[in-house]
Amino acid sequence: MDLLLQTIINGIVLGSVYAMVALGLTLIFGILEIPNFAHGALYMIGAYVAFFCISAMGASYWFALVISIGALFVMGMIIERFIYRPFYNQPHISSFIVAVGLIFILENGALVLWGADFRRITPPSNAIFNILGITVTSQRLLVIGFAALLIIAIHFFIKKTRLGAAIEATSQNRDGAQLMGINTGLVGQATFGLGTALAGVAAVLVAPILLISPVMGESVIAMAFVIIILGGMGSFIGAVIGGYIIGLMETMISTFVTSYYTEALIFGVLVVILAVKPTGLFGKEH
Amino acid sequence: MKDALLEGRNISKYFGGLQAIDDVSFAIRKGEIFSVIGPNGAGKTTLFNLITAFLPPTSGEILLKGKIISGLKPYEVARMSVARTFQLTTLFEKNTVLENLMIGQTATREMGIWQSLFGGRNKRSMETKTLERAHQLAEFLGLSVEEETQAGLLPQRAQKQLSIGLAYAANPELLLLDEPAGGVNNEEVGILIDLITRIRDAGVTICLIEHKMSVVMNISDRILALNFGKKLAEGTPAEVCRNEEVIKSYLGDEYAAAC
Amino acid sequence: MTVKKENKKRLIYGFLILLAVSAPLFITGDYPRHIMVMCGIWVISSMGLNLILGYVGQLNLAHGTFFGIGAYATALLIQGLGFSFWVALPVGCLITAILGFLTGLPTLRTKGHYFPITTMCLGISIYYVVARWDALTGGASGLFGLPRPTPIPLPFGREVAFESTVSCYYLVLFFVFLTLLVIARFTRSLVGKRLAAIRSNENLAQAVGINTMRDKVIFLSISTLIAGLAGGLYAAYMGSLMAEQAHFLGSFEMLLNVMIGGVGTLAGPIIGGILLPILTETLHFLGNLRLVVYGILLILIMGFLPQGIAGGLRLATQYYEQRRAAK
Numbered sequence: 093m094d095l096l097l098q099t100i101i102n103g104i105v106l107g108s109v110y111a112m113v114a115l116g117l118t119l120i121f122g123i124l125e126i127p128n129f130a131h132g133a134l135y136m137i138g139a140y141v142a143f144f145c146i147s148a149m150g151a152s153y154w155f156a157l158v159i160s161i162g163a164l165f166v167m168g169m170i171i172e173r174f175i176y177r178p179f180y181n182q183p184h185i186s187s188f189i190v191a192v193g194l195i196f197i198l199e200n201g202a203l204v205l206w207g208a209d210f211r212r213i214t215p216p217s218n219a220i221f222n223i224l225g226i227t228v229t230s231q232r233l234l235v236i237g238f239a240a241l242l243i244i245a246i247h248f249f250i251k252k253t254r255l256g257a258a259i260e261a262t263s264q265n266r267d268g269a270q271l272m273g274i275n276t277g278l279v280g281q282a283t284f285g286l287g288t289a290l291a292g293v294a295a296v297l298v299a300p301i302l303l304i305s306p307v308m309g310e311s312v313i314a315m316a317f318v319i320i321i322l323g324g325m326g327s328f329i330g331a332v333i334g335g336y337i338i339g340l341m342e343t344m345i346s347t348f349v350t351s352y353y354t355e356a357l358i359f360g361v362l363v364v365i366l367a368v369k370p371t372g373l374f375g376k377e378h
Numbered sequence: 379m380k381d382a383l384l385e386g387r388n389i390s391k392y393f394g395g396l397q398a399i400d401d402v403s404f405a406i407r408k409g410e411i412f413s414v415i416g417p418n419g420a421g422k423t424t425l426f427n428l429i430t431a432f433l434p435p436t437s438g439e440i441l442l443k444g445k446i447i448s449g450l451k452p453y454e455v456a457r458m459s460v461a462r463t464f465q466l467t468t469l470f471e472k473n474t475v476l477e478n479l480m481i482g483q484t485a486t487r488e489m490g491i492w493q494s495l496f497g498g499r500n501k502r503s504m505e506t507k508t509l510e511r512a513h514q515l516a517e518f519l520g521l522s523v524e525e526e527t528q529a530g531l532l533p534q535r536a537q538k539q540l541s542i543g544l545a546y547a548a549n550p551e552l553l554l555l556d557e558p559a560g561g562v563n564n565e566e567v568g569i570l571i572d573l574i575t576r577i578r579d580a581g582v583t584i585c586l587i588e589h590k591m592s593v594v595m596n597i598s599d600r601i602l603a604l605n606f607g608k609k610l611a612e613g614t615p616a617e618v619c620r621n622e623e624v625i626k627s628y629l630g631d632e633y634a635a636a637c
Numbered sequence: 638m639t640v641k642k643e644n645k646k647r648l649i650y651g652f653l654i655l656l657a658v659s660a661p662l663f664i665t666g667d668y669p670r671h672i673m674v675m676c677g678i679w680v681i682s683s684m685g686l687n688l689i690l691g692y693v694g695q696l697n698l699a700h701g702t703f704f705g706i707g708a709y710a711t712a713l714l715i716q717g718l719g720f721s722f723w724v725a726l727p728v729g730c731l732i733t734a735i736l737g738f739l740t741g742l743p744t745l746r747t748k749g750h751y752f753p754i755t756t757m758c759l760g761i762s763i764y765y766v767v768a769r770w771d772a773l774t775g776g777a778s779g780l781f782g783l784p785r786p787t788p789i790p791l792p793f794g795r796e797v798a799f800e801s802t803v804s805c806y807y808l809v810l811f812f813v814f815l816t817l818l819v820i821a822r823f824t825r826s827l828v829g830k831r832l833a834a835i836r837s838n839e840n841l842a843q844a845v846g847i848n849t850m851r852d853k854v855i856f857l858s859i860s861t862l863i864a865g866l867a868g869g870l871y872a873a874y875m876g877s878l879m880a881e882q883a884h885f886l887g888s889f890e891m892l893l894n895v896m897i898g899g900v901g902t903l904a905g906p907i908i909g910g911i912l913l914p915i916l917t918e919t920l921h922f923l924g925n926l927r928l929v930v931y932g933i934l935l936i937l938i939m940g941f942l943p944q945g946i947a948g949g950l951r952l953a954t955q956y957y958e959q960r961r962a963a964k
């Protein structure tokens with residue numbers, strides 16, 4: 093029973109990470125019209141930026157988090173403007189290939205700067221809580237809580253603010269939004285920055301629990317794709333709910349069935365669902 | 379209808395809550411030029427998409443020579459001798475005119491993969507025949523001079539001609555043309571009408587979507603008028619343009635007077 | 638094309654073939670010759686990716702994984718079941734082709750973004766399976782001790798053995814020519830035009846009667862077969878295998894070869910498959926910085942010379958011919 097509860101908590105932690113990453117990816121998908129392949133690599137960079145702040149500059153965890161958010165927001169904006177935008181008029185496959193180039197640059201850049209060894213970030217607090225008879229570290233609670241707050245905040249941002257409305261309009265119909273006077277270039281950049289920063293937050297939050305390495309983004313991005321495909325590309329709700337579901341599935345399968353072939357199993361589910369319903373579960377054709 | 383080449387029986391198409399086609403029945407006779415008219419959004423292109431299986435009907439059936447074809451895949455319908463053009467001129471833009479006309483013949487003459495690897499004389503003969511027919515088609519279309527030009531670089535009128543030729547390449551029995559005169563000026567319309575009538579004279583049944591009423595009234599044998607997905611009238615040009623509902627919703631009094 | 642131009646082309650091709658066949662004569666030393674063999678293997682794999690990417694227009698990001706599957710399949714057939722290389726290689730290719738076929742069926746049905754994404758996910762999860770299935774693949778430490786291909790008997794009691802690097806070079810070169818021939822046959826025929834149609838506009842291709850799904854799946858299977866061929870040759874030549882060979886990084890590297898060499902051309906993957914491994918060797922001192930440079934190079938090529946080096950050469954010859962004609 094204890095094991096089950098522990099697994100569920102871990103599942104929600106992982107699900108929080110996935111939900112944030114998938115949400116960021118969905119926001120970007122609305123602008124880019126394809127999912128940003130390099131999203132996982134940027135997630136990884138977010139963790140390393142924080143690591144750099146803490147280890148080289150002696151900054152506190154929270155300061156490092158803020159820096160990481162800012163850095164990733166700016167990176168996202170630059171990448172949209174100078175790397176992806178020149179290819180908007182070309183077939184989508186060009187953007188995919190460009191993304192591969194970006195992954196090359198980011199992953200190997202991290203490898204060159206920090207090496208292949210795993211790195212650690214110490215959590216801001218080592219407190220331990222006792223919930224329902226099992227021990228939970230404060231960092232885990234932090235991840236769950238922060239993620240939930242952030243997701244709700246973004247929901248309100250999109251639905252209730254003018255910039256949020258502009259983002260929604262631009263992602264649904266770029267030309268139409270432009271005709272309405274929205275500066276789609278700037279909005280697109282800002283959205284990209286926002287989505288990328290979300291990934292950064294997820295990475296920094298989870299870094300004290302899992303370890304940092306240049307390839308940490310790879311399995312995350314694969315899962316994020318599974319999530320948004322299953323949840324329907326472009327669906328906010330699909331990304332969030334899908335994130336938590338996949339996170340729970342992954343930890344449950346790892347703990348109780350097999351830790352060897354978890355990814356393959358989840359991926360198999362994806363393929364089966366796609367074969368039956370090619371637009372995903374909450375499918376929204378873009 | 380007995381000698382119908384293509385028949386639609388009680389076809390309806392819903393997109394979610396939106397009804398694009400509502401209980402439309404019609405029949406196209408062999409050898410005629412059959413036009414579909416109606417305001418924008420009336421469902422004309424949707425009807426074409428249903429006939430050529432790019433969309434499945436929500437209910438109703440489409441029959442080709444008495445056999446049900448609704449529910450097939452688009453390439454299967456194409457292989458049953460039904461060809462089409464698209465509203466936005468659609469060509470294989472990076473290929474030359476000649477190559478487009480060769481690709482267009484796939485429905486009747488397709489090279490197998492094994493054959494392309496190991497075929498000897500048969501392979502060569504198929505390629506020669508395909509190339510020859512492509513030359514003939516280019517001449518028929520009046521595009522012999524531009525044979526080696528990339529399709530995407532042709533002027534608008536030539537692109538329209540090529541898209542018709544692309545559909546005609548496989549010798550279809552039924553040819554569906556979606557606004558073949560769209561975006562073409564009045565002088566060049568004559569060239570396209572000439573092409574269409576020459577194709578009809580070669581024995582092809584033609585179904586046409588067109589907004590230019592002069593073209594429609596001029597060459598059509600029969601007309602189907604749609605509005606809001608519903609059928610308003612079906613009959614000869616004279617019958618249709620005297621139909622009150624058609625006049626009210628689409629033609630306007632000036633055209634009625636011109637009938 | 639004029640007769641003079643045709644003859645000029647034939648002369649150039651003949652010269653290049655002669656160069657390839659006689660290369661071991663003037664490239665001496667074990668290490669350079671080893672690079673030549675590896676280049677040959679990468680050229681074959683790149684040609685496979687170019688077939689599905691450049692001609693059919695689909696980005697298979699699991700291409701490197703199929704390379705690994707071919708490598709492991711051939712290796713296991715030799716080591717585990719005692720097959721000779723000459724049986725294991727075709728069977729390994731067949732296995733890879735079948736897996737490619739099974740991959741294509743669900744993933745090629747949808748248009749647009751799903752194929753690159755699902756193949757990338759597939760590549761990642763198969764890599765993890767290979768890396769962890771210790772019993773079958775030796776897990777992270779991999780397989781080793783694979784013998785070279787058994788000698789081919791010749792009349793009069795002689796034989797062709799494959800112990801030396803040079804003999805392996807000729808084995809690989811044979812398959813390079815074979816693959817090139819097969820791909821050229823496909824792409825220069827009406828089938829090639831059909832593929833161009835599918836790549837250009839799938840809806841229109843359907844409208845003219847092309848069964849796009851069938852062609853896409855078949856050519857995906859052929860391209861994975863070629864990847865498996867390269868993998869099998871790799872396994873037999875190197876004698877050992879690690880899970881890294883199935884990592885999707887391999888897909889990225891092949892993508893680099895194809896794009897920089899010239900996607901959608903016959904020469905492109907050959908140029909890329911030779912140039913980039915050599916570049917990697919000469920820039921060895923840069924370490925992982927090389928790969929950062931490659932990433933930048935890829936983006937620059939996409940932006941400024943999307944037809945790659947082969948395309949660039951074609952533009953250059955066109956330019957010079959126009960200038961000559963103008964005189």
